[in-house]
Amino acid sequence: MVKVKLPGGIEKTYRENTTVEQVAKDLGESCYDKAVAGKTNGTLVDLSFPLTKDTSLSVITEDTPEGLDILRHSAAHIMAQAVQRLFPGAELGIGPTIENGFYYDFRLDRPLTQEDLEKIEAEMSKIIKENLAFERQLLRCEEAIKKMGEIRQPFKVELLKDMEEEEAISLYRQGEFLDLCRGPHIFATGRLKAFKLLSVAGAYWRGKETNPMLQRIYGTAFFNREDLERYIQLLEEAKRRDHRKLGKELQLYSFREDCGPGLVLWHPKGARIRNVIERFWCDEHYKRGYEIVYSPHIAKASLWHTSGHWDFYRQSMFAPFELETSQYLVKPMNCPFAILIFKSETISYRDLPIRLAELGTVYRYERSGVLHGLLRVRGFTQDDAHIFCTPSQLEGEVIGVLELAQYMLSSFGFREYEMELAIRGKGEKDKYIGSDKNWEAAETALKRALEYKHLPFVVGEGEAKFYGPSIDIRIKDALGRGWQGPTIQVDFNLPERFDVNYVGPDGKEHKVVMIHRTVLGAMERFLGCLIEHYAGAFPLWIAPTQVKVLTIKETHADYANSVKASLQEKGLRVQCDLRNTTIGYKIREGRMEKVPYLLIIGDKEVEQGSVSLRSREKGDEGSLSTDALLVRLEREIKEKL
RNA sequence: GCUGCUGUGGCUCAGGGGUAGAGCGCGUCCUUGGUAAGGACGAGGUCAUGGGUUCAAAUCCCAUCAGCAGCUCCA
Structure with missing residues (x-):
């Protein structure tokens, strides 16, 4: 018993x-x-x-995440079985589950097409109908290697050779299909009721660029059709929120082939949004004891030799060019300029901390395949700042930055983000610059700041930059893909390289501690995420056009213009639509532009000196006076609703 | 950078070896309309670029460029 x-x-x-x-x-x-x-x-x-x-x-x-994970893992096996039936000789890579589904990698003798996916789905349905049991078997490693060799699975053999210390290897069989797998699995293939194959893409074997590229099929699976339907709808909703689609529709920005990939053209409406955010950003930085500076887009190459970027970062920089007798570079970072400003006078410990903020536009030569709308570009404006402080001020400064980052994110309605404390990898100390003592102090300061703020975070061992540890904050796009936004990096490298000092109470020079930080990340990336976050329907304080005045007849134009003028006088962004067309048409257009408030002007309004209000959220709200409207709008803007 | 897919008027897309289509948008005119599309007419494209095959290429082939999905990368 x-x-x-x-x-x-x-x-x-x-x-x-x-x-x-x-x-x-x-x-x-x-x-x-x-x-x-x-x-x-x-x-x-x-x-x-x-x-x-x-x-x-x-x-x-079934209703647990683990249950779903097991189902998807089994779905991956069923898919692999289907692929092997349709493509005899297909070599299997790995087939794990991922956040919203699963994938499996294959080496095949020809590229897969969309039609192939449909055929594979059909074959999977057959396998499900056959209701094959998943049978687990345990083998010694050498037996498993022999078996995988027999069925010509070189990738599996390679995996097994790395598992030789393990006592027993488990394999799973369903029907004629055998795979190396830890398990567990569903009881039999018939349990899989709802699945869909989503896409094919290349993926390097074991994620190494030098390895052969396999074909990866992505799919997803659920215990019932309703959940699958819901997920597919979610994907479609994500497509609707895609900032690349909305950016075009709302005329916010564009990329032009004749301008260059990854180089953004901000159209008037996008620029308005950006301007609102930047003004808010500047105000908030002045309030918090920052000074704002500007620096040039190009500088002598020698600056980048001193900083070390030329040695460590050259492949991501645009090529140098010669001017007069010097080599110049387009800046990939703002930090050297902040340092030069800092160094322009002798700084006492009494002056510290000094916080120099800059909306600094940098250019980085990103590899062509990584560009992605506004989220990954080649020219972008960092909402940068460099804080120069003493070691004892470090923790307090980090807390201040965390508070500012949180305040900024929450002002834009971002509630969900992930924080990572990126620290040195153990046993590879030569990858990093700076003394152990400094590293420990910096890592401790960052960690204590996070703990002080009670912020949940994960530790990314080996994720630190070569010059210091960092706190990285990831915000998500419509599809849930994370993008690094705010970052707080402690740097020991640049103060050394540029010999950045302050005079201490002892009258001697000491090295400053430097913090690089952004609280949004970059304007382009942040705007991209913001568009998706609000699905293009920006809150009043951000909306490029806040109010649109629509006339019913041409005779209402004068009154409409006077309403516009009185709102504009209060700083509101207002447009009139005086065109000779129906009110229904103008409303439709205003709705599609996602303007928060539409004002309808007809005979009644002109007579009463009022406006008829139509809000984006509630629709027709009836008439009110211009003054009452102003009170409402000003409150909404102030409270960033 | 790598693998695959895609590239037709401002936008969304159909077509497809015999020298271009729709809807929206745009322009003109008619209509004077009360809370998501009133009507008519019209302008606009060397079908991404460069080669090749062919009597003939937007259509087939190759290359380049750009976009998309993913991989790798992201100091």
Whole structure:
């Protein structure tokens, strides 16, 4: 007999070799129907797993993330089986689950097409109908290698050769298909009810650029069709929110082939949004004790030799050019300029911290395949700042930056973001510059600042830049892809290289500590995420056009213009639509432009000296006076609603 | 950079070896309209660029450029 500890403190005894499935059945019909796998002493196991000793056990059901993960993993196997049936000789790479689905990598003798995906889906449906059981088998490593060699799976053999210390290798078989896999899996292929293959893309074997490129098929799976439908709708909603689509529709910005890839042209409406944000940004920085500076777009190459960028970053810089007798470079970073400003006079410890902020436009030669709308470009404006302080001021400054970053993000309605503390990798100290003492001090300061602010974060070991640790904040786009926005980096490198000092109380020179930081990231990337975040429907304080005045007849033009003038006088961004067309048409256009407020002007309004208000959120709200409207709008702007 | 797909008027897209189509937008005119599209007429494209195959290329082939999905990269 074995004792089984179940969730909720229940303990039961079963005969030895009772399976997880039998326990689930014993726990009741509803548990059994939804059971996918089990978890004994923290390890996931198949439903067919026999209990041989006392253990804790929980049944993994359909409605848990783990259950879904198992289903998707099995879906990946079923897909691989289908591919092997349709493409005999296909070599398998790996096939894991990912956040919203799964993928599997294959080496095939020809590229896959969209039609192939449909055929593979059809074959998968057949396999599901066959309801093949997933059978687990344990082999010694050399046996597994032999087996994978026999069925001509060189990638699997390669994987196995790295697993030689492991005692036993588990393989899973369903029908004629055999795969190396840790498991667990669903009981049989028939359990998969709802799946869809989404796309094909190239992927390097084991993620290494020098390895052969395999074909990766992405797909997703759910326990029922409704969930799958919901997910597909989510993808479509994401497409609607895509900043590249909205940017065009709302005439915010463009890229032109004759201008160059990754180089943004900001159209008037996009520029208005950017201007609102930048003004807000400047005000907030002055309030918090920053000074704002400007620096040139090009500088002598020697500056970048001193900074070390030429040595470490050259491949991402635009080529140097000669002017008079000197080499010049387009700047990829703003930091050297801040340093030169700092160094332009002798600084006492009494002057510190000095915070120099700059909306600095930098140019980086990003590889062609990585460009992505506004989110990854070749010319962009960092909302940069460099803080020069003493070691003892470091932690307090980091806290100040965290507060500012949080305030900025929350002002734009970003509630969800991920924080990472990027620290040195262990055992590769030569990759980093600076003393152990400095690193430890900086890592501690960053960590303590995060803890002080009670911010959840993950530690990214080995993710630090060569010159110092950092806190990186990732914000998400419509598809949930994370993009690095705000970042706080401690730097020991540049103060050394540029010999940046202050005079201490002892009258001697000391090295400053330098913090590089952004609180939005870059204007381009931030705007891109912002467009998707609001799906183009910007809150009043950001909207490029805040109010549109629509006339019913041409005779209302004078009154409409006077309404516009009185709103404009209060700083509102107002447009009139005086065209000779129907009111329905003008409203439709205003709606599609996502203007927060439309004012309809007809005989009634002219007579009463009022406006008829139509809000983006509520529609027709009836008439009110211009003054009452102003009060409402000003409040909404002030509170950034 | 790598793999695959795509590239037709300002936008969205159809077509496809015999020298171009729709809707929206734009212009002119008619209409004077009350909360998501009133009507008529018209202008606008060397079908991304450069080669090749062919009697003939926007259509087939190759290269280049750009975009998209992903991989790699992101100091």
